[in-house]
Amino acid sequence: MSMQYKVGDIVADHDEEGYLTDITVWNRDLALLIAKTENIELTPEHWEVIDFLREYYEEYQIAPAIRILVKEMKKKFGPDKGDQKYLYELFPYGPAKQACKIGGLPKPTGCI
Amino acid sequence: MSTLHTVNKTPFERNALQSCVGHLSPGDALLMIEDGVVGARKGSSATAMVQAALASGGVYALASDLDARGIRPEDMIEGIQRVDYGGFVDLVAQHARTVAWL
Amino acid sequence: MAQKKKFLYVNRKAPYGTIYALEALEVVLIGAAFEQDVSLAFLDDGVFQLMAGQDTAAASMKNFSRTFKALGDYDVRKFYVERESLAERGLTVEDLMPITYEDEAEDYAEKPSIIPVSRAEMAALIAQQDVVLSF
Structure with missing residues (x-):
């Protein structure tokens, strides 16, 4: 099972619940991807x-x-x-x- | 209702016993456990603190921890009572709250 | 609802060198969900947890001293700090960071959470509690 989010060049590790391992790598593109895995369209x-x-x-x-x-x-x-x-x-x-x-x-x- | 205070650190390295004794209310009990029992030996620089606790209320030391450290009943400051684990439980039950000095 | 119990969290260790202070804070935050009558006590090296101007950037650690300022929202509003412990360390209450809470009963007026007490008052405070948790 993949434990990483990938957006373009960004690869971000996450734990088994989907929380980022290193919170400093967060950006808004990553947020869109995490939201998608949560089935949420961000408004x-x-x-x-x-x-x-x-x-x-x-x-x-x-x-x-x-x-x-x-x-x-x-x-x-x-x-x-x-x-x-x-x-x-x-x-x-x-x-x-x-x-x-x-x-x-x-x-x-x-x-x- | 009174408080049971436990001290599990040696008074020669930490200030747990000193701080505990400074916060006793009249009638409170002090129980020495783990490394805390080395404070039960007579003739040390910690003896005055233990005597202050004895003046306030009961002072106890856990027998298994004393035995493990080679502290015999005749080595102990007069007035300190040896208790086994059952006695530990009784002390907890006899007091309204327990405060651990770590 | 069951009657509220008086909980006292006793903090006696300096922050960062050991995990005690951070663990205490986590337990306070979790315990806040149970809506009890909570007080925090700071004595011995525990007073260093409240020092103003903590900067952990170079040490690469989380500056959890800022979290104390959120505790008012969690109804944790009584920070008893022992004067003797401050004095023994060459500190005064002015060396501590200001911590306040908003009093809903008085139109959200900001009030200080830090309550300086003497050692004798601290002993009396301990004697009033239902539960004392030490860190």
Whole structure:
């Protein structure tokens, strides 16, 4: 079984769950490919969440738990987007989990 | 209800025993385990700390760890009680919480 | 719902040299999902975990000191720091990074999470807990 993502010249190792082994190799093309393996067509709404998660990670060095993501999204984008159902519609297998994987971040701590 | 404190490091290399003794509340018990039992020997630079703990509450040392290190009952600071694993469990059960000093 | 229990995480090791500090932080984050009454204690070398200006770039390690600033969102808002431990290391509270939380009850006012306490107060704090986890 392949444990690598390949986009053009970029080859990126990932673990058995699809998370990047080296998060520094992430770029937006790679995100498109990871999203495809997750059966997600990335829209601007998806990118809003991914970019938010990456900014959060940059600042705090962790990916937020889902309830924190909802709370923080509400603060930044309002109640329509700071909403669990909205986030699950974008990322059906769990927003924190799936969006982190596509965004090239480690699996959120405490996420089973 | 009182606290059981465990110390598993030698007082001659780490400050676990010193820090533990500095945070005892009246009635708290101290249990020395693993390398912590070397603090139970009398006549060392750590004896004063152990005596402070004895003044506060019970001080215990795990027999199997004492035996393994050749520390005989007559080598120990007076007042320290030897306990076996059953005694360890009893101590945990008798106290509201256990704090490990690592 | 079962009654909340008082959990105290005791941090006594400096960061980076051993895994204790990072492991403690991971357990705090995981434990936050259980919505208990959580406090963190920093004593002995544990106070070094909160030093301002940590830069791990050259050491190629994750600067997890920044994660402490996220804990307010996880309802972890009580960082008890022992004054004697600071003084023994030539430090004061001003050497620590500012850590705050937003108080929902007061229109998200920012409040300090760091609470300096004496050694005697730390001992009393330990005596109030249901569960004490040491790192």
